[in-house]
Amino acid sequence: MEDTLLHFLSNIKPSPLPYPKAHSFPLSHHDYCPALSCPRTLHFPTLSSKTNTASLPPKPLKTPETPSVSSHHIPPPPQSPPQEPPNTEFQEKILYLDSIGLDISSLINHHRPFILSASLSNIKSIIDLLTSMNFTPQEFRRIISMCPEILTSTPSTVTPVITFLLREARVNGYDLKHVINRRPRLLVSSVKYCLRPTLYFLQSIGLEEVKRHTYLLSCSVEKKLLPRIQYFEKIGFSYKDAVSMFRRFPQLFNYSIKNNIEPKLNYFVVEMGRDLKELKEFPQYFSFSLENRIKPRHQCCVEKGLCFPLHTLLKTSQEEFMSRIDVCCNSSVPSRSSPLYSVNCDVDSSTNTE
Template identity: 65%
Template sequence: MCSATATTPLFSTDHHLPKSFTRLCKPFHSRVPTSLTFHSTPPTFVVRATVLKWRCPKQTLPPNSDTGFGKKALYLESIGIDPFSLIENHPMLITASLNDIKSTVEYITTMDFSAIEFRRMVGMCPAILTTKVSDLIPVFTFLHREVRVSGSNIKHVINRRPRLIICNVDKQLRPTMYFLQSIGIEEVYKHTDLLSCSVEDKFMPRIEYFENIGFSRSDVTSMFRRFPQLFCYSIKNNYEPKYNYFVVEMGRDLKEVKEFPQYFSFSLENRIKPRHKRCVEMGVCFPLPLLLKTSEVTFQNRLEAFVSSSTPLKTSPLWRAGRDIGQV
């Protein structure tokens, strides 16, 4: 029989929701052992406070940390999680309640996440283990009701971005959703990985960067609306070097970036530079989509075809015609 925690309703009953969100699968202990089996006398599991202090020197340990953490460590190891590797990145695990941890594990796994998926989620975001079930329920409710994530897609969304389930709905997720909608991104469910990002710390600096290099606010909004993944790229390691190469080496018009913001998604060293140099050597200038989106074979074939047919250079009045052909 599933525990009381495992059968906690994911949503209130005032709405008809997909069965995939409300049904409970097999209890976690039926898929992952909750105890260790030894063929001989079981070893004594003792974790000294001095050892914990050495691994996490900044963590203040409670008086009962020897026995308390030992039980948690034994439980986590029984479900395939190395507690010591997690402590270094998430010291709160030391003082977290074992009952709360078990409740969280059971709650998530009864939503049809496999043991392997759960271990991967914890590896990517250890804070999941110390997040109470009462804080998890509003997140899943929000994703379904407000973001419109379907029941069949919820696992994909969480597996892709585990950090989502430790975010506060009112302070983080909902404000970010409103911001994305305000710039015209209506289908937020297609970009759920952005919901855990900070509007002030991540989104606005990127918008301001493009404004500072000459784009209007409307142009920038259009770029991010057409390609929301722009929010994920580093200004220093992505925007700056690719923008400098585009302007200085390629000598192209910024309007092309406005029309094709996906330019920033391609590798500068492995795609942009080598293809641009080959075009320069051949004396042709492809539009950005044809230059970067096509496969290597297609690009080479197009390059040879355009050269053999005397494709006009960018400085030629006929270059627009070649541009149109390249986009077909």
Template identity: 65%
Template sequence: MQDTLPFLSKNNPFPPSLSSLHHHKHHDFPSLSRPRNLHFPTFSSKTITIPLPPKPPKIPEIPSISPPPSSHSDFQEKMLYLDSIGLDFFSLIQHHPPIITTSLNDLKSTVDFLTSFNFSTLELRRILSMCPEILTTNPTSLLPIFTFLFREARVNGSDLKKVINRRPRLLTCNVETQLRPTLYFLQNIGISEVKKHTSLLSCSVENKLIPRIEYFQKMGFSYRQTISMFRRFPQLFNYSVKENYEPKLNYFVVEMGRDLKELKEFPQYLSFSLENRIKPRHQCCIEKGVCFPLPVLLRTSEVEFRNRLEVCCNSSLPFKGSPLWCTKNCDIE
């Protein structure tokens, strides 16, 4: 946009700074005589328009920077507080960084809430070390979990601490989206006393429980047989397909030459250590030419197994009614 300068006109072609000089002769002002080779601009009678410089761009305002959520003193206070109950602050934030931004008051509220259920300092240390996410869980979110365990899972009050100590991750689960759907699933397949298997409540039905059922069906078991195995031994849901099922079932079929039907009667086979119990005892039986039923092979203590092995050397497979068939009062790994 161009503007006309008002002090330049036909009657007064000189700027104000030169107008007074126009009425005096040069000899009156020798210091202002025109030097050689210096050309002064000439002005016409026409109006002169001079473009104005463009407006400078508007500088955006710098947003104010909010202070960090936790000052240095708060950081130290949290570190000292957690250290006072035996927790390594740096180890906790390594596994669960949100602890850094959680206020000291919130941390204390959560610990005080758990203490109100008579958890000892040693128990709190173990629970929070195993699952640091609990520290950033508000007590208002923890209360529905305890209520669910009491009223819906039917956990006895005297067993509550044992349940949490066994599976601290329960305290980070949502009742509506995880705990209750898992409870209904377990009840629907015939596991009535879920309170004895509360560690399963933190498992995902879609990502963990159903895939394990499907794996046994792929192995050749019918759906009814599979459900019967999980109903008899719900701990099967806790085992990994890759690290437990596959190597143990492969050894069972290929090396031991057993029929999968035996697993239908004794799914606990998958709970024993492959290297420390299954392989050594199977090798002993091969050397002695003895074939024991799975419960006798795995459930009996080491001393009892050796005694039975010596007595039954070169004997045939005992019947279920035989005293050699032992399913009770035996050590389990």
């Protein structure tokens, strides 16, 4: 309402005759704006006698508003941050690793965090230590690809491992290189919390010459070794028989329960219909391929009506296996369902080379 009134007053034209002096006009109650609920003091313009113009009270200054950004407004391109100087130490690491014949592209693509976290001096000291053991660049590449944590190790952490292997695990000095090549993770395993407890466990189950199975020393007893023994107890073996299987075939500790042991065990029991006692005598069964060795040979025997001992079925070469099949078929060997099978079908008794 006030804006409307000011607009109205601004359009008033002064009289051509100048007033002798400025006057103020009182406003009666008839002149109040009906839309206003209470009277207000209104300031009319003051007429100047010199200029014959009306002066209005100054309008309040408006605070300048921030102009709205139009949807079509394109912001200026961001300024590129200042480029950081190249990492000289990282380049030195790469040049050094390349100089000893390592695959640099593979290291950067797959093991970059380990290169970044390892200092150049530590890398050189570890390489010097391995060089003193006569490892070739090809062996370096394989060891680091299998266990890149070695790059972050130091001689003070690796030396106790080598001492443990030689003195406690009884590894011969000329076999040390072979042991590390087979299981590089040994070099980054704790002697106190991993290697020594596993050694004591393997010795406690009667495993002789642990030095022939040093690849097991970096395995956790609680997370890997004991769960596999307990699995065979659950499927019907006694603890004594389960331990006997692992003692006869320690590689069984390294096989996955879900991806290896379970599917082969199910086929052995359901499809082959054999007794678990055979597994106790021949735990190497789990080392053979289910699709490429176990199934084809079992199906071949089923078609011919034959049944070989488990070690004969799997351990013989393909030529020897087929030769035994021919001998059995041409000699009219009784089938497994024959009453004479238990007496005459063990064709392996005279030719077993084990």
